[in-house]
Amino acid sequence: MAHHHVTSADIAINGDHLDSSKVSKVKRMALIVAVLGSVASIYLLFFASEKLRGPFAYSWLFAFYYFLTLSIGGVFWTLLHNVSNSSWGTSVRRTFENLGSTFPWVFLFGLPLLFPQVQVYLYEWMNIHRAAPGEVKEYLHHHEHLLSNKHWFMNLPFWYGRFAFYGIGLSAVIYGLRKLSTAQDTDPNPGTARLLTARYHSNYPLIIFALTITFTGFDFLMGLDYKWFSTMWGVYLFAGTALNSMAVIVLVCTWLKSMGHLKHVTTSEHFHIMGKLMFAFTTFWAYIAFSQFFLIWYANITEETSYFSIRNTGNWNIAMYFLVFGHFVVPFVVLLQAWLKKNPKMLSIVAVYTLCMHALDHYLITIPERGVSLGHIKPEVFGDIQVAIPGAFWGDILAFVTIGAAFLFILIRALGQHSLYPNRDPRILESANVSN
Amino acid sequence: MSTTRKRVYGYLAEFKSASALYKGAEKIRDAGFRKWDCYSPYPIHGLDGAMGMKRSILPWFVFFGGMTGTATAFALAYTTQVVIYPTVVQSKPVNIFTVPAFFPIMFELTILFSGFTVLFGLLGLIQLPRLNHPLFASDQFRKATDDGFFIAIEARDPKFTPNGTRDLLAEIGGANIELVEEED
Numbered sequence: 316m317a318h319h320h321v322t323s324a325d326i327a328i329n330g331d332h333l334d335s336s337k338v339s340k341v342k343r344m345a346l347i348v349a350v351l352g353s354v355a356s357i358y359l360l361f362f363a364s365e366k367l368r369g370p371f372a373y374s375w376l377f378a379f380y381y382f383l384t385l386s387i388g389g390v391f392w393t394l395l396h397n398v399s400n401s402s403w404g405t406s407v408r409r410t411f412e413n414l415g416s417t418f419p420w421v422f423l424f425g426l427p428l429l430f431p432q433v434q435v436y437l438y439e440w441m442n443i444h445r446a447a448p449g450e451v452k453e454y455l456h457h458h459e460h461l462l463s464n465k466h467w468f469m470n471l472p473f474w475y476g477r478f479a480f481y482g483i484g485l486s487a488v489i490y491g492l493r494k495l496s497t498a499q500d501t502d503p504n505p506g507t508a509r510l511l512t513a514r515y516h517s518n519y520p521l522i523i524f525a526l527t528i529t530f531t532g533f534d535f536l537m538g539l540d541y542k543w544f545s546t547m548w549g550v551y552l553f554a555g556t557a558l559n560s561m562a563v564i565v566l567v568c569t570w571l572k573s574m575g576h577l578k579h580v581t582t583s584e585h586f587h588i589m590g591k592l593m594f595a596f597t598t599f600w601a602y603i604a605f606s607q608f609f610l611i612w613y614a615n616i617t618e619e620t621s622y623f624s625i626r627n628t629g630n631w632n633i634a635m636y637f638l639v640f641g642h643f644v645v646p647f648v649v650l651l652q653a654w655l656k657k658n659p660k661m662l663s664i665v666a667v668y669t670l671c672m673h674a675l676d677h678y679l680i681t682i683p684e685r686g687v688s689l690g691h692i693k694p695e696v697f698g699d700i701q702v703a704i705p706g707a708f709w710g711d712i713l714a715f716v717t718i719g720a721a722f723l724f725i726l727i728r729a730l731g732q733h734s735l736y737p738n739r740d741p742r743i744l745e746s747a748n749v750s751n
Numbered sequence: 752m753s754t755t756r757k758r759v760y761g762y763l764a765e766f767k768s769a770s771a772l773y774k775g776a777e778k779i780r781d782a783g784f785r786k787w788d789c790y791s792p793y794p795i796h797g798l799d800g801a802m803g804m805k806r807s808i809l810p811w812f813v814f815f816g817g818m819t820g821t822a823t824a825f826a827l828a829y830t831t832q833v834v835i836y837p838t839v840v841q842s843k844p845v846n847i848f849t850v851p852a853f854f855p856i857m858f859e860l861t862i863l864f865s866g867f868t869v870l871f872g873l874l875g876l877i878q879l880p881r882l883n884h885p886l887f888a889s890d891q892f893r894k895a896t897d898d899g900f901f902i903a904i905e906a907r908d909p910k911f912t913p914n915g916t917r918d919l920l921a922e923i924g925g926a927n928i929e930l931v932e933e934e935d
Contacts, residue, residue: 605854612851615841750796 321747325579330500330734337574338727345724352717359710360427365696369689370707371714372427372436377681378714379424380535381674382722384552386421387528388560389414390489394524397492397510397517403588405746406580406736410567412493413729414560419486420725424718428535429478439692440469440541461542469541477534481527488520497733505739528553539684542618547607554603558596559673562666565589567730569659576735580747583657588751590656593669597650601643625683629702634679642672674715682711757932760885761787761905762916763892764925769795772900775923776801779902782919786908790892790901809872816868817861824860828853885933892931903931 359371392411396404404411427433434441440462447454451470455463462469495513499505529549537548545551565586571577611619626635646669655661685707690700697704737743766772769791776789780803789798832838832852837845874880886892886903895901902925904916920928 605851609851609854615843 321579321744323744325747326743327734327738330738331576331578331736332734333571333576333731334574335731338731342724342727345720345727349717349721349724352713352720356714356717357427359713360433361430365693367710368432369436369693369697370685370704371710372433373681373685374707374710374714375424375427375433376437376535377677377711378718379421379428380531380681381677381715382421382718383418383425383531384528384556384673384677385560385563385722386415386418387485387524387531388556388563389416390418390485390520391415391524391528391557392560392564393489393492394517394521397513398521400514402742402745403585403749403751405740405742406577407564407568407585407589408740409496409734409736410564410571410730412489412496414563414567414726415485415489416493416729417722417725418489419482421718421722422482422486424721425478425482425535429475436689436692438538438541439688440465440538441471441474442692444469444471465541469538474534477530481531484523485520485527488516488523491516492520496737499737499739500734502739505741507741510741525549525553528556536680539681539688540621543622545607545611545619545622547603547610551600551603551607554596554600555673555676558593558600559670561589561593561596562669562673565593565659565662565666567726569663571730571735572659580736580743582747582749583659584749584751585746586659586662587653587657588749590650590662590665593662593665594647594650594656597643597646597669601647604643625687626679628683631679631683631702634675638672638675638679642669642676646672678711756935758935759906760888760931760933761903761908761911762920763886763889763901763903763929763931764920765891765894765927766900766902766925769793769900771924772902773798773801775902775920775925778923779904779919782910784904784908784910786905786911788903790886790895790899790903792896792898792900807876809869809876812872813865813868816872817865820860820862820864821857823864824857825850825853828856886931888933889929889931891927891929 356371356375359367360375361368363371389411392404393408393415395401396408396411428437431441431445443455443459443462444451447458452463452466455466467473492513495509495516499509529552532548532552536552537543537545568577568581568586568589572581608623611623623635625631646665649665650656655665683703686701686703689697689704740746764775766775772789772791773795776798779787780801789795789802791798829847833845833847833849839845843849891899892901893899902920904911904920910916917928917930
């Protein structure tokens with residue numbers, strides 16, 4: 316396979332800019348859907364009857380966390396590219412940064428979680444804390460000892476403090492790194508200084524990243540059932556995050572290439588590498604998902620097994636079996652093919668597929684808890700504990716489409732702001748000629 | 752020993768750099784030769800493409816080797832833990848649904864068998880270990896482990912002709928062209 320050797324004559328000297336007229340239609344549509352959906356969602360979250368508000372709080376959490384993982388993943392790949400001093404990814408680095416830059420905006424969709432009107436349906440421990448007469452810790456010590464032991468972590472001020480940290484931390488990180496990167500596009504004397512700065516300011520943010528993916532998972536998802544815990548929860552969420560943000564990156568790069576962008580700099584070799592990363596994280600997800608199940612299954616502790624008991628009740632059981640084959644076996648076998656990973660269109664099909672499986676994964680993380688919790692928190696409104704709330708599915712779709720449209724709008728907006736690849740990066744030619 | 756019979760192995764030519772070797776390989780590929788090889792002190796990215804190498808069959812060996820490992824481990828664990836001597840732990844059932852307990856060993860044996868298939872399959876395909884190679888008869892070939900880049904075209908290639916092949920090697924930039932003979 317003889318490649319045309321890319322030289323500086325092939326690099327767009329003033330950058331490769333997205334033609335805004337070509338994407339304005341998609342962008343406008345996404346914005347309209349996002350605004351209409353948000354209006355409907357605000358109504359369903361705060362003003363509708365309790366019977367609608369309760370189930371929709373879970374729909375919102377599911378959709379919010381799904382798109383949050385994709386944004387966090389964009390930050391992760393940016394950081395990893397910088398700290399590992401990688402050269403292959405320079406031509407797709409801007410896509411990492413653009414995906415990561417959606418983080419602050421997607422995080423805004425988590426703001427409803429700050430309101431007690433929403434929290435009341437999701438986080439039972441907060442209800443217990445709020446209802447406690449007198450000194451909270453003292454009350455818990457006598458009435459809910461488990462929560463008393465967890466009080467140092469699960470208390471309202473600390474929870475709100477962590478919420479602020481999640482939002483500000485990674486937003487500051489990606490804002491700074493993206494600014495550093497895009498400023499080079501117009502620098503008449505681009506050197507290596509920015510690369511070294513980016514590398515330096517990507518090492519400690521990896522800790523911020525790890526804390527964010529782990530503890531948002533603890534606070535927003537694991538907190539749905541305060542009795543339940545899993546030490547593999549953070550890494551489990553991370554596995555899905557890394558895999559599916561790479562899937563989004565593959566889709567964006569394929570889309571940009573189909574419009575004639577990233578010419579000469581992003582080749583089938585880059586898609587091969589990105590496909591290999593998807594393959595690696597498909598396997599990693601399975602490894603972690605199984606390890607989590609295995610530890611819980613073996614130890615057989617009531618507090619831990621509740622997670623799988625709920626998800627193996629009724630039809631959730633079929634979905635859980637489907638997840639094993641759909642999220643692991645199928646993509647594993649498909650992604651083994653080298654030719655497929657080198658073909659952007661084929662890899663994009665797999666990327667769309669893994670994103671669907673990611674939706675199923677997160678649906679199974681958040682939603683089975685709904686029927687159990689609502690029946691437990693407010694039996695006078697929602698009746699007995701049930702496997703699933705009838706009709707609540709439509710709310711899930713509404714929330715997913717709303718935040719999804721907003722995510723699309725923010726991503727396309729970010730793509731249009733700067734050159735689509737770092738055209739003055741000293742390593743752009745090395746990246747363009749990569750071979751593996 | 753004038754009675755020693757010799758057999759022509761093929762032509763050996765030196766190239767002055769990795770890129771010269773790469774470009775030479777592309778020309779020999781395009782000329783349609785099959786029995787030939789490149790020798791370099793270090794791996795050269797993309798040389799397999801320049802040589803027109805076909806995809807190795809090794810991955811298929813490894814796939815079936817790995818599957819054999821999975822099946823072996825499952826059979827071993829299932830037979831001993833369920834059929835012959837059921838081990839009841841924490842009143843968990845002893846049947847096919849105990850399979851999660853077998854996953855670690857199934858995983859490990861898959862890796863082990865795959866690893867063995869890679870190693871021994873590769874050694875078989877490249878015909879190693881061997882005691883000698885005809886090219887060792889050439890003195891200049893020693894440089895291949897240090898700073899020399901070589902292409903050798905074997906005489907058993909159907910396209911090989913004594914003069915034509917030598918001229919081709921000279922034409923594409925080969926130097927120190929040598930007819931290598933092996934002792935019969």
